[in-house]
Amino acid sequence: MSEWLESAIARAQGINDWLAPKRAHALELLANTKWPTRKTEAWRYTPLRPVERTQAKVITDKVELLPVAIADLSAIELVFVNGQFDQTQLAKTLPEGVSISLGGDLDTAQQAEALHAFSTIKPERHIFGLVNDALAQDVVVVTVAEGVEITQPIRISSLLSQGAESHTRVQVTLAAGSRLTVIEDVQAQGDSFNTAFVEYKVAANASLEHYRFALQTGSNVSIGGSHFNLHDHAKMHSTLVGFGSELSRLDTDIIHAGEFADAKLNAMYLLDGKELFDLHATVEHAMPNGKTEENVRCIVADRSRAIFNGRIHIHRDAQKTLAELNNRNLLLSDKAEINTKPELEIYADDVKCAHGATVAQIDKQALYYLQTRGVSRSKAQVMLNFGFINELIDLMPNAALAEWIRPIIRERFAQMEVK
């Protein structure tokens, strides 16, 4: 066990609040968890030295931090500053059918209910998920009432100041037939450390549009996960955009807990410098007639390292499942590295599953073609790289977000090409 984990456990033992039973459970599991090494499958390509070395500290003093503005988005802002939920930034009046509250403010019955649901969707195998269970200051509980359609997106931002440590936790429940858009966003300054987990329960016929932006770069450690539980005829569409940092690790877990659920995941990550980004996407088809479509694209430049683990697990009863995973990677530099593992684990026979993975560099012919048309080589590279990613941006259902992220990505490419 690492020193860092030991001190984290020691800190968690001192907390006594309504989450105490969950914290105790997490600590018990942590005590029996080996600190991941290169031999630990889930961390095979992601060394945890940055965690072991981190100097980040919990900052309790009030710090003023505001999330980056996104034009035309007009979201309901749910803001954490250095791990603390900032209620002053939450709108006073919320659309009808939506409730957002801090777990500690709920009445005992509601707390019991929240406690019951807490960490049931997030799998217990994730060591930092357990750390988050043990250390998260509180849980923010979001619910959308039955049949309610919320057009205004909810944006969950976790903001960190220099050298801060934060553990944030949100639980979102979409009641039957409801619709919601959620944006998860971490904005971390240097030398910080954060774990950010959100659990989603998408009830029957409900529909979730989801975004996760991990755009913080530089010397911070960012570990998190979005975990989805889909019931009968539930729908989700998730988009993930990631830039690397010293260590960025995200887990997306999708559980088809009901029949005829439909999940789409489009993920793209663009790495530069010495950044590392590790995405683990796990889809559990536990019920029949489910559908999953995943598109993961990745570009790595300079000395960066990308890791992707895409697992599709089809359980014995999940007949008539359709699952597809497509993973394409571009390697721009001879010092960069891509490690990808698309996995299929299938126990039902009447299913159609496929995955494909490619690793290559930009098509030389396409590059040549553009050059013959008078486009400079470096510009042609940016164009082709951008085109590769833009195909997925075009699939983002929210136009305001697509318009916001496009120039950010273009800028990123321009930087990547300079070196």
Next chain:
Amino acid sequence: MTEQIDKALAREYEAGFVSDVESETFEPGLDESVIRRISEMKGEPEWMLEWRLSAFREWLEMEEPEWALVDYPKIDFQSISYYSAPKSMKDKPKSLDEVDPELLRTYEKLGIPLIEQQMLAGIAVDAVFDSVSVVTTFREKLEEAGVIFCPISEALHKYPDLVKKYIGSVVPKKDNYYAALNCAVFTDGSFVYIPKGTRCPMELSTYFRINEQNTGQFERTLIIADEGSHVSYLEGCTAPQRDENQLHAAVVELVAMDNAEIKYSTVQNWYPGDENGKGGIYNFVTKRGICHTNAKISWTQVETGSSVTWKYPSCILKGDNSVGEFYSVALTRGRQQADTGTKMIHIGKNTKSTIISKGISAGRSNNSYRGLVRMNPGAEGARNFTQCDSLLIGDQCGAHTFPYVESRNPSAIIEHEATTSKVSDEQMFLCRQRGLDPEKAVSMIVNGFCKEVFKELPMEFAVEAGKLLEISLEGSVG
């Protein structure tokens, strides 16, 4: 239909019988004295004993690998006997006439009569009966070409320098748990050396046979193809029916020097255990080849037997322009578990690898493909293509794919594709419309599914493989 299935499922393992040859067998157990005894009985040079002992010491420190998707009771390595030799070996037979007739009958029952092969097929057979190679035929004809094909124990005496130079050079002693164990206790195996510029005049073949009860079979094969040479090597296995699990931990090392080519084909049909998975062979094999400049290694395997398979024939593409190939059909039924695949390590420039893997799962079996494609920073212009297809027959089986793809060179291109499906109702309907019974139809469809791999097999092996698949699939259709 159900009756038909029951009948076919209850089919006895056809190659299951015990032949009654007197043999000298060690008491179960493993310590340094056992290794010393093996080495002494073989009259091995001192360095070989030291090598074995150091491997054994490494092994003691190692942990059994647990990452494969297979589940079996823990092996008690002290309950295995590490040496068993047919007695008639004491005075080595000079020709087939001197061979114990009981031994020859064993092969005949398996449908591989040595004499017939010697006469008709033109294949030199280095038959391994338990642990000591008994008969080597066509030696002279090979000697004419300068090819060395003999038991590795004999090579240790006749060509110690060659063995010393290459043994453990591809699969190091402490490569993995079972390889280390094999280094310590291997009893025999084949040794092949093809001299520079020589095309081996015939296909070389070894038939393995596990016979002695409770005897682990630890084979070691070393094939060296010197510059510009070519060899095709066939390995086939079948074992008698047993109640207790038998461990088989073989090591195969291939060395393809510049411009050389090695083709290694395997048909594996060891006893898979009864319908409850009882008995059956544990097949934990390490196979690896190294390719120097412009060399080529091609692995083809048809795996239908064993209760647990753990096998990853691999290629280290060290030399520029070298080529690695892996063609595999793995069929599991009953309670069989297979975790098999390949590793292609691209080190040299313009290296190429192709992986075609076809997994068929039936009954309550689990069949996994686990592979690694790695492009090292120096693998300029390297290329890999991987295709993994799985076919599921019945709703109680599993088909899994675990491909690791690692690239550190931007000019390398890797393509990986995998699909999983069942035999489609449309295909079945079409076949049945044309008067085929369901079993025949499935057999045909499966044969088509595996065609890409079968066409890589030498003729006689391809026929055997097709037949094997057909027999194995009997009773799996419903």
